[in-house]
Amino acid sequence: MKELFIAIERCTACKSCEIACAMEHSPFKNLSEAIALSSPKRMVHVEKARSYAYPVMCMHCTHAKCIASCPTGAMRRDSETYAVFVDEGSCNGCKVCTMVCPFGAVTFDMRKRAVVKCDRCRSRSKEGKAPACAEACPTGAITFGEPDEFSKTKRQITAEHIADAVGGASVETLNSNPLDILRKTGGR
Amino acid sequence: MGERNLDNASRLLIKRAALSGIETGYDRLGKQVPQCAFGQLGSCCRICYMGPCRIDPFGEGATKGVCGATADTIVCRNLLREEVGGASSHVGHARHVALTLKKVLEGKASGYGIASREKLLEVAQGLDITVEGKSDREIALQVVDKALEDLSRQDDAPLNWLKLRAPQKEQEMWKSLGILVSNAHNEIEEAMHRSSMGNDADPVNLLLACLRMGLVDGYAGLHMATDLQDIMFGVPKVKKIKANIGVLEKNAVNIAVHGHNPLLSEKILEWAGKLEKEASNAGAKGINVVGVCCTGNELTMRHDVPMAAHNLQSEMVLLTGAVDAMVVDVQCIWPSLAKVAECYATTFITTEPFVKIPGAVHVAFEPESADEEAKKIVSMAIDAFTARKGKEVAIPEEKSSAFVGFSVETIIEVLKKVNEADPLKPVIDNIVNGNIYGAVGIAGCSNIKLRDTFMTERMMEELLRNNVLIVTTGCTAHIAAQAGLLDSAATNDYCGEGLKAVLTALGDAAGLGMPLPPVWHMGACVDNSRIATLLGALAGRLGVKVSQLPVAGSAPELVQEKAVVIGTWLLALGLLVHIAPSPRILGSPVATKVLTKDIEKLTGGKAYVEVDPIKAAQGLMAHIAEKRKALGI
Numbered sequence: 001m002k003e004l005f006i007a008i009e010r011c012t013a014c015k016s017c018e019i020a021c022a023m024e025h026s027p028f029k030n031l032s033e034a035i036a037l038s039s040p041k042r043m044v045h046v047e048k049a050r051s052y053a054y055p056v057m058c059m060h061c062t063h064a065k066c067i068a069s070c071p072t073g074a075m076r077r078d079s080e081t082y083a084v085f086v087d088e089g090s091c092n093g094c095k096v097c098t099m100v101c102p103f104g105a106v107t108f109d110m111r112k113r114a115v116v117k118c119d120r121c122r123s124r125s126k127e128g129k130a131p132a133c134a135e136a137c138p139t140g141a142i143t144f145g146e147p148d149e150f151s152k153t154k155r156q157i158t159a160e161h162i163a164d165a166v167g168g169a170s171v172e173t174l175n176s177n178p179l180d181i182l183r184k185t186g187g188r
Numbered sequence: 189m190g191e192r193n194l195d196n197a198s199r200l201l202i203k204r205a206a207l208s209g210i211e212t213g214y215d216r217l218g219k220q221v222p223q224c225a226f227g228q229l230g231s232c233c234r235i236c237y238m239g240p241c242r243i244d245p246f247g248e249g250a251t252k253g254v255c256g257a258t259a260d261t262i263v264c265r266n267l268l269r270e271e272v273g274g275a276s277s278h279v280g281h282a283r284h285v286a287l288t289l290k291k292v293l294e295g296k297a298s299g300y301g302i303a304s305r306e307k308l309l310e311v312a313q314g315l316d317i318t319v320e321g322k323s324d325r326e327i328a329l330q331v332v333d334k335a336l337e338d339l340s341r342q343d344d345a346p347l348n349w350l351k352l353r354a355p356q357k358e359q360e361m362w363k364s365l366g367i368l369v370s371n372a373h374n375e376i377e378e379a380m381h382r383s384s385m386g387n388d389a390d391p392v393n394l395l396l397a398c399l400r401m402g403l404v405d406g407y408a409g410l411h412m413a414t415d416l417q418d419i420m421f422g423v424p425k426v427k428k429i430k431a432n433i434g435v436l437e438k439n440a441v442n443i444a445v446h447g448h449n450p451l452l453s454e455k456i457l458e459w460a461g462k463l464e465k466e467a468s469n470a471g472a473k474g475i476n477v478v479g480v481c482c483t484g485n486e487l488t489m490r491h492d493v494p495m496a497a498h499n500l501q502s503e504m505v506l507l508t509g510a511v512d513a514m515v516v517d518v519q520c521i522w523p524s525l526a527k528v529a530e531c532y533a534t535t536f537i538t539t540e541p542f543v544k545i546p547g548a549v550h551v552a553f554e555p556e557s558a559d560e561e562a563k564k565i566v567s568m569a570i571d572a573f574t575a576r577k578g579k580e581v582a583i584p585e586e587k588s589s590a591f592v593g594f595s596v597e598t599i600i601e602v603l604k605k606v607n608e609a610d611p612l613k614p615v616i617d618n619i620v621n622g623n624i625y626g627a628v629g630i631a632g633c634s635n636i637k638l639r640d641t642f643m644t645e646r647m648m649e650e651l652l653r654n655n656v657l658i659v660t661t662g663c664t665a666h667i668a669a670q671a672g673l674l675d676s677a678a679t680n681d682y683c684g685e686g687l688k689a690v691l692t693a694l695g696d697a698a699g700l701g702m703p704l705p706p707v708w709h710m711g712a713c714v715d716n717s718r719i720a721t722l723l724g725a726l727a728g729r730l731g732v733k734v735s736q737l738p739v740a741g742s743a744p745e746l747v748q749e750k751a752v753v754i755g756t757w758l759l760a761l762g763l764l765v766h767i768a769p770s771p772r773i774l775g776s777p778v779a780t781k782v783l784t785k786d787i788e789k790l791t792g793g794k795a796y797v798e799v800d801p802i803k804a805a806q807g808l809m810a811h812i813a814e815k816r817k818a819l820g821i
Contacts, residue, residue, distance in 0.1 A: 013224050014224040179229070
């Protein structure tokens with residue numbers, strides 16, 4: 001089952017994921033109509049984290065406290081994609097899920113009088129597409145893939161870094177992409 | 189949220205804003221962070237509609253825009269457009285002054301005149317205008333023609349103002365680099381043209397165009413504005429003033445002038461004097477005109493008007509509730525000011541037809557009817573005072589003393605008291621013997637992202653401890669004034685022994701009875717021209733290039749495009765230019781390398797990015813050490 005993964009070191013805080021998310025969850029799928037007609041709400045939030053930025057989103061926990069604590073059964077898991085989602089019609093707006101979520105990923109929509117959260121783009125998933133945030137991310141900070149693939153890639157990067165270090169490549173060259181330089185020179 | 193690490197006056201007023209539910213820049217910054225790195229790296233291109241395109245800083249995603257532009261091309265085009273924004277502001281400023289002077293001379297703007305005949309003659313003679321047998325009016329008309337020629341000529345001859353003010357050796361260097369500029373408007377047009385979709389893609393060629401824009405800014409902007417303003421309003425002289433928001437007075441009609449061009453604020457000040465009686469009839473203890481941002485610098489150095497606030501404090505001044513009218517002209521006017529003013533009895537007045545702000549009252553200001561409009565604006569302030577009278581205000585106590593108005597003319601005058609025949613000799617002797625280790629021009633803005641680190645003050649203090657003399661302009665000058673660094677006491681408090689001895693001797697020579705301050709206020713941001721004049725004179729006296737002097741420039745809290753283009757001009761002059769935060773060049777390996785390294789081989793200057801104040805001071809001193817060594821001192 002494919003999941004969303006985040007590589008914090010690649011996030012540029014461009015917030016393309018936020019815009020793509022909000023647009024995807026509006027009744028209109030294009031930017032101009034979505035903004036003009038539906039005040040779309042994003043379900044991913046890019047937060048500042050020291051000199052880094054991190055797109056905070058629902059991690060679709062296996063043992064989801066939000067599902068366990070929901071008194072009306074509005075918070076559910078999709079049987080096909082295993083994504084945790086809210087049935088807005090059954091939500092009573094108590095926000096218990098907001099309180100128990102360890103990530104701050106469940107927010108309240110005043111217009112709908114219901115909580116909203118990432119549903120890992122259920123409709124897109126069913127069409128075999130990646131979630132809108134992953135598709136919009138220009139640097140690969142948000143990726144959509146199998147957990148095994150993600151950890152395999154990480155293992156490979158680790159192995160290569162060790163090989164570079166043993167082979168004499170300096171730490172400076174390992175961390176000298178422009179974004180790292182920007183962080184070191186006080187970019188916020 | 190905990191209290192911010194800010195100066196006392198700002199902290200008090202930010203707290204007041206929070207308690208009153210009034211939004212400030214700090215709230216808005218909080219909603220903006222984290223800010224997009226593509227923007228900060230300069231690698232986002234919005235120039236055409238196949239885009240916007242962004243370059244992956246990790247080199248794995250998009251490495252080119254749709255048209256094939258690389259990060260180098262994109263960054264350099266964007267940088268050039270920033271330079272144009274800055275240069276347009278200064279050239280526009282100078283043009284406004286030139287056209288106003290023309291109207292004065294044609295008898296169409298009786299509200300103004302010529303305040304400095306000496307400066308007029310100096311400028312005229314420098315422009316090769318024959319002055320003998322001519323009236324001041326005739327001479328001034330020719331000066332204006334020379335100024336307007338720099339905005340209209342099509343013959344590719346160098347700018348009149350560049351020939352007038354640039355040192356000879358640097359003129360020759362620019363000629364050999366092929367970057368001598370002719371008509372400022374043509375240069376601005378060409379820069380926009382070459383950076384639009386499908387033109388110049390060569391990053392180095394684009395960076396040379398940036399240097400050209402630097403020269404346009406320096407000569408058809410800064411120098412021209414300074415010279416013409418000195419002619420119209422007088423050459424600044426040293427005077428002691430008060431600085432910080434505490435200069436507002438509860439029981440007076442407070443008028444805050446904000447912006448850059450003194451054409452408006454000079455008249456406001458004049459009419460504030462004429463309408464004192466109306467103010468007292470309204471129950472006020474006089475009319476208190478205070479300066480914000482660079483209009484503040486312009487007025488303080490010519491008329492000892494108090495310096496109320498730097499740009500970042502423009503909202504805070506209003507948050508006192510004690511400002512009856514804030515009158516703005518051009519540049520650095522936050523649109524939010526109209527909103528903050530609405531919360532109090534403050535009348536917020538825009539005056540420039542191309543600078544209108546929703547929520548403001550607009551009084552179109554024209555040179556022909558300057559007196560009428562200035563009178564109207566001051567009357568509006570008196571009316572606002574009547575509405576405010578008796579209401580609660582929150583004026584912070586903070587108020588520091590500062591010496592301002594170190595024009596080159598004034599500096600030379602003081603030095604002549606030490607050595608009449610060779611006024612620069614005492615300075616040079618003291619540089620050689622190490623009493624003055626070097627000098628740094630620290631100028632520019634007050635950046636909300638760095639203010640809580642006291643970037644400017646910490647850097648200045650560290651330099652002074654190491655006997656580095658500092659000259660300053662712009663909002664940086666406000667920061668220094670508020671920190672007490674423009675006062676004599678700072679010489680004893682902060683300077684190393686060598687610098688202390690020199691400033692004490694100069695203070696005695698000037699008849700001050702106390703040392704000169706260790707940071708010299710040379711004016712508004714256009715008056716960076718004065719710093720360049722001083723450097724040119726020093727280099728000329730020694731027979732060296734500006735790049736050989738043990739000096740550097742710094743914009744420690746960059747905000748405005750104007751600071752970017754001023755910095756570029758200083759690079760062209762051959763200076764090390766320290767900048768924080770980083771200009772938007774890091775997305776381009778070529779731009780980063782050329783501007784921070786390779787350009788040194790061309791002009792002698794280079795850019796240096798450092799956000800830590802102490803490290804920055806050390807970097808500047810290392811550069812000075814290198815220059816001293818090369819000079820054999």
